[in-house]
C-alpha cells in the first residue's frame with residue numbers, strides 16, 4: 491500500500507467523517523453500489539476508485555481486477571485511515587495503493603487506468619464536471635468511467651412525519667451551502683456530456699429499507715448523523731436550530747420502529763466509454 495496520503499483535506503464535505511458516517515459507508519458492497527460496472531470487470535484491468543471512503547467497494551472491485559493495478563483515492567485523511575483498516579482486514583493492503591488527493595486534480599498521467607469509478611462522490615465536489623474531465627483524462631482510450639450518485643429529491647418514504655421532510659430540506663440546503671448538488675444522480679449524464687464523455691449509458695437503481703433490521707439500521711444511522719454529521723453544520727449555517735435536530739433525530743427513530751416503515755433511495759448512474 492502506498493503511503494502517498496498527500497496534504498488533502500475537505501473542509502466542506504457535508505457528511506464529514508463521524509463514526510456513524512464511516513460505519514454507514516463501510517456496509518457498502520460493489521454488488522449494491524456498482525451493479526452496472528461489475529460485469530465489465532476482468533482480471534488484469536487497472537482501476538482507480540475516486541472518493542473511496544472506507545474502501546469496502548474498492549476491495550470488491552479489486553478482487554475482480556487483480557492482478558491489475560488498483561488505487562483507492564480520497565481527499566480526507568479519516569477516510570484513508572478507514573480504507574487502510576478495510577484493506578488490511580480483507581488481506582488487500584499489499585495489493586491496493588492508497589492516495590490522498592482531490593478528485594478535481596488527479597495526480598496521475600493521462601491514460602493511466604482502464605476503469606475509473608466514483609460512488610456517491612460527485613454530489614460533494616464543487617466542480618463535478620471538472621472532476622469528470624479528470625476521470626476521463628486518466629482513463630485509457632476505450633476504458634470506462636463509472637459514476638453513481640443519489641437523487642435526494644426523489645427519495646420516498648412512509649410514514650411521512652413533517653420532521654422527515656425537514657430532514658430532507660435541511661440536508662439538501664446544507665449540501666448546497668457547501669457547494670454540493672444533492673440531486674447529482676439526475677445530472678450525471680449531463681455532466682458527462684459536458685466533460686467530453688459522449689458515449690455514456692445512463693441508468694438508475696435503488697436501495698430499499700423495509701425490513702425491521704434494515705429500518706433499524708437506516709433510521710438509526712440518520713438519527714445519529716443528524717446530531718453528529720451534517721446537523722451541526724446546518725446549525726452553524728443558520729439552516730436549523732438544535733431543537734430542529736432533536737426533532738429530526740426523534741422522527742428517524744420513530745420511523746425505524748414503524749412496522750410499516752418503507753424508504754427508497756433513488757440513484758442515477760452512468761457507465762461511459764472514453
Ligand SMILES: C[S@@+](CC[C@H](N)C(=O)[O-])C[C@H]1O[C@@H](n2cnc3c(N)ncnc32)[C@H](O)[C@@H]1O
Nearest residue numbers: 515541542543564565566569592593609610614
Ligand atoms: C459519501 S462518501 C462515499 C465513499 C465511497 N465511495 C462509498 O460509496 O462507500 C464520499 C467520499 O468522497 C470523498 N470526497 C469528497 N469530496 C472529495 C474530493 N473533492 N476529492 C476527493 N475525495 C472527496 C469524501 O472524503 C468521502 O470519503
